[in-house]
Amino acid sequence: MTFKPHGKHLIGGEWIGTDISFSSTPVSGEPIEYCEANDDLIDQAVKSAEAAFWTYGYATRRDRAGFLNKIADEIEKRGSDITAIASAETGLPEARLEGERGRTTGQLRLFARHILDGDYLDRRHDAANPDATPPSPDLKMVQRPIGPVAVFGASNFPLAFSTAGGDTASALAAGCPVVVKGHPAHPGTGEIIAEAIAAAAEKCGIHPGVFSLLQGASHEAGSALVTHQLIKAVGFTGSLAGGKALFDLCARRDEPIPFFGELGSVNPNFLMPDALANRGEDIARGWAGSLSMGVGQFCTNPGIVITLAGPESDRFADAAAKALGDVGPSPMLTEGIAEAFRRGRGNVAGTDGVKTLVKAASEGREGAPALFTVSGKDFLDHPGLSHEVFGPLGIVVMAANAQEMRAIAERLEGQLTCTLHLDDDDIEFAQSLVPLLERKAGRLLANGFATGVAVADAMVHGGPYPASTNFGATSVGSLAIRRFLRPVCYQSMPSALLPEDLRHIG
């Protein structure tokens, strides 16, 4: 590995150090010190973003697309260094990190194409009609960028949901400068990605305030960032507790701003009777694979399966237990996450009516799969069982009958995803569930697993609270750009005063 982090913040194109620091301990090797952000530096970063907005917010779509593509190029150039430091920091395997890097650059290039296409501008024109009663004026509308955006890196995707991840890519695509508060679990990865973005900005001749990275392990830095009066929106992927605290701060500002938080989800899977009978054990093995992949550290991890009680669902649970029993412990993203996982697992195991099928010992930073079963009635009686335990923990809920399965669907909190496993003869059964599930989740799947969120135009990664704090938005896919736009209408405005994108309309 040739990249050696210096531990500084990137602020308006300059690397700046601070006296206070925090330690980052890689999976193997010595701890590295990183500077901790303070109020002055946060103010400097946000003011630099505001300064950049006056040019970047008015740059052509071609120039912004060029910048996004250049960021992707600069990330690829640093590919092996990125994989090395990210793997050391997160414990994630190299192949996974290479895939995630491809996802990250793919996402940047998708947004470059998306803004060149221009449909996202939602341009509208109502021509003047002097003969109408009352006479109607010439109106032109376009979606404009909102100003500086704060982004919080996620622990579980050091690349695709962090420094140059989907929130940053969509905000930059919209025309909004970004200030990232990096996740303290992978500050070195943040640093090398920030270096790539700064290099791209310089090569494209873009104001360096367009991107800043603040390192920090304290809550104070995040709070100061979201309450800065020049920040106009926040993109966040993380825990319910942390996200809700920041959401509250955003709502209580003198000028409230939108907080786009993607928080927790248990991503329930519903097994229809025929699918269970025909291929229950296959589904169980697929589920075990999805549940334990990446030590279960995905927002879309399928934590709960709801099935009808009976010998077939017992076989399903046994097959899942067998598959999970073969998976050993692996390092989780941080020791704190591993501890929270064991705590959550203990809470589930200790709940009345819960039967433990798999619960392997693990310690320190490692986590190992766990599997439980519970009756539909006990599940309904203990709402705590439907809360997310971040990690490879599965619960098979054995509903007494179809009615109880629907009651469970009705009682669900908001989810990122809900999945149906069904065969042809299950359609009617599924039809009674789909309307219930559609109100609970941003994405409904048939016969698959929700891990692996395709970056595409039709993707929705969001959903009713607490899956996200804005059910109208998504943080993955091209629709994510809409979070950082606002409609502006120009009435009877001379062409010379219109934004570039409206000049040739009408």
Added chain:
Amino acid sequence: MTFKPHGKHLIGGEWIGTDISFSSTPVSGEPIEYCEANDDLIDQAVKSAEAAFWTYGYATRRDRAGFLNKIADEIEKRGSDITAIASAETGLPEARLEGERGRTTGQLRLFARHILDGDYLDRRHDAANPDATPPSPDLKMVQRPIGPVAVFGASNFPLAFSTAGGDTASALAAGCPVVVKGHPAHPGTGEIIAEAIAAAAEKCGIHPGVFSLLQGASHEAGSALVTHQLIKAVGFTGSLAGGKALFDLCARRDEPIPFFGELGSVNPNFLMPDALANRGEDIARGWAGSLSMGVGQFCTNPGIVITLAGPESDRFADAAAKALGDVGPSPMLTEGIAEAFRRGRGNVAGTDGVKTLVKAASEGREGAPALFTVSGKDFLDHPGLSHEVFGPLGIVVMAANAQEMRAIAERLEGQLTCTLHLDDDDIEFAQSLVPLLERKAGRLLANGFATGVAVADAMVHGGPYPASTNFGATSVGSLAIRRFLRPVCYQSMPSALLPEDLRHIG
């Protein structure tokens, strides 16, 4: 007038009375008693809306469009009764109310056409690609209705922003049942409009829970409505204080929901030097007309003009003063509004550096135009002068130079509209202001006045806080429907389980 209000609530198709009541005092005639909503009835109305959602939320666009058009028909049928009671309640002239009725039915019909067109569904399809790395699944996306919506009627538009106004029309168009908390300043108008909606629902065979009207003069009813767990969003037009209180309640719910509030705005007008020199007095007369129309009770009332100090701006102020001096007192919407107007006027008059040009006596429910001038420096030094005074109150701000004019633009709070008055040679001057103003307002106008908000596809009636609580949204125009939609993605879903609108895609 043949319509006699009975004063009851409309809940799920039934007219229901309550013991507690409040008085509504028309401009002339005897007070009428209206029932006051309570928690039980609010719960009943919302549960009825939720029950209706399971059919109405899945009705075809054709059926919903038919319902919207039928509501318009039923309103037109009651045209003269509506005008009579609205005029008695609000003191607004009959011609204005007839125009507003046309606007209201026009709005319902616009949304009917808009949903039939279907572009608002933003349907997206990414076909499966098994050869991609990783293989990508079939994804289909559509915008779906969010569930029951609460709407608050506005005092100043008893028809177009109230019971069957833009919020109700856009929510019903989206597929969301609506519970209206009627404004206590015009409960009889609310009642007859609710009667029209109920008749339309019955004739179209739509679940009666699709629309309820709760009467009430207390804050408690509004609070109980927005905190009901089955309400998924709120549409509101009204005061900053009232709106902010409800916004806070929505943000603090166990499940936070979006509050789409259209609150206060002073709608500044900037006079460019050539326009001032060439036709300052014409603009002054136009401004005076817009400012005093409807006793200044418009959200888009142009309360502030910013111009460059000098003999030409003195002549501008004199011409405005002369035009406003000819306008006598008129009844305002309520006595409370008239009192608040006089209080606000007193605050402005008593601010250091403010010179009074027009300040006619008025009492009780009447209000008369007021006009003041102030230097740019004093305006900047007294932020209170930039707060909305609801009513016919104008301030001419005399900026020392172009730089001070830009400083005033920079310091503005969020606005619904900003207006430029300019001639050909003012373009360059205006170009230095437009980027500043674009960040402050949802609509920018040239050479016109913002009163009279066209209902059109390209209209934006919204803006940064405090003009609205969601800068990404509008409450007028077809884009208003987006507030009540959420994207849902269906992955590899059999056609029989897709919503109607996605079945024939791909």
